[in-house]
Amino acid sequence: MSLQNLSDERLIADTKMWNEKEEYCTRQFLRHINEVNRRRLFCDSQTGSLFKYIRKNFNKSDSEISRRVLAAKTLRHIPSADKALANKQVTLTNLAEVSNLVGNIKSNKKKNEILNSIKGKTQIQTRDLVDELTGKKRVTRSKTRAHSDGSIRIHLTLVGQTAKDYQFIKEQLSNSRVYRPEDIIGHAINTTAESMRKKILSIGSRKSKAITNSRTISAAIKKAVITRSGNKCENCASKYNLHFDHIVPYSMGGESAIGNVRQLCSNCNSRAAIVALSQHKMDIFINQS
Numbered sequence: 114m115s116l117q118n119l120s121d122e123r124l125i126a127d128t129k130m131w132n133e134k135e136e137y138c139t140r141q142f143l144r145h146i147n148e149v150n151r152r153r154l155f156c157d158s159q160t161g162s163l164f165k166y167i168r169k170n171f172n173k174s175d176s177e178i179s180r181r182v183l184a185a186k187t188l189r190h191i192p193s194a195d196k197a198l199a200n201k202q203v204t205l206t207n208l209a210e211v212s213n214l215v216g217n218i219k220s221n222k223k224k225n226e227i228l229n230s231i232k233g234k235t236q237i238q239t240r241d242l243v244d245e246l247t248g249k250k251r252v253t254r255s256k257t258r259a260h261s262d263g264s265i266r267i268h269l270t271l272v273g274q275t276a277k278d279y280q281f282i283k284e285q286l287s288n289s290r291v292y293r294p295e296d297i298i299g300h301a302i303n304t305t306a307e308s309m310r311k312k313i314l315s316i317g318s319r320k321s322k323a324i325t326n327s328r329t330i331s332a333a334i335k336k337a338v339i340t341r342s343g344n345k346c347e348n349c350a351s352k353y354n355l356h357f358d359h360i361v362p363y364s365m366g367g368e369s370a371i372g373n374v375r376q377l378c379s380n381c382n383s384r385a386a387i388v389a390l391s392q393h394k395m396d397i398f399i400n401q402s
């Protein structure tokens with residue numbers, strides 16, 4: 114039936130109905146991706162993270178995915194947030210904004226207080242609340258675009274203490290030579306990257322005995338594994354949160370030798386443990402909220 118033939122009342126009522134269906138579907142989607150996450154099922158398709166799994170399989174923009182993944186995380190930590198979402202007391206955006214905050218809080222009472230404090234709040238108000246509670250120096254990234262020549266265009270808004278720190282650096286440097294904003298930010302990125310690289314390299318260079326009949330993996334074996342893996346997860350190629358994993362678990366007689374040790378990201382490591390030892394046994398270690 115063409116919408117053009119609907120009465121005004123019916124058109125308004127139907128628009129409301131479809132909006133409610135959409136909101137219901139979104140909540141169901143969040144519940145389902147949380148269960149996919151609990152099982153670390155995205156590791157089976159080498160996607161490395163829930164975010165990349167959704168990007169690969171579903172037609173959503175990065176910002177839509179990010180909002181859903183973060184909101185789903187908040188729902189894992191505060192189950193009653195689902196009801197608040199259904200009752201339109203909070204939005205997906207509100208829930209996404211507090212996801213990291215509630216992820217670091219143990220007390221359920223405190224988590225519920227945070228949920229209550231974001232009810233009816235806008236995104237900016239929620240963000241301000243999170244900054245207040247964490248004392249965070251926020252750097253707001255409004256837009257990032259990668260270009261084919263390898264350069265990345267970033268629109269940055271520096272606020273609060275970060276803006277003051279930027280002014281301080283600029284004033285200090287202006288005495289010696291004229292610095293442009295990109296020089297200051299470029300210097301900060303280079304310095305941070307250098308210290309991260311040193312930290313990664315130090316993993317492979319710590320001295321210890323090259324023994325294989327111990328749960329401890331020697332520095333020499335770690336170094337050899339890193340050379341083989343290129344310092345990436347050997348399942349999904351992620352470069353983040355890497356761990357050394359016994360392919361045959363040490364408790365089942367697996368040695369700490371090069372052939373039995375691999376580098377996995379924390380998600381693929383968890384998925385391997387779920388497959389080897391059962392979801393039930395691993396839930397207490399990896400899915401506590």
Ligand SMILES: [Zn+2]
Binds near residue numbers: 348378
């Ligand atoms: Zn991985």
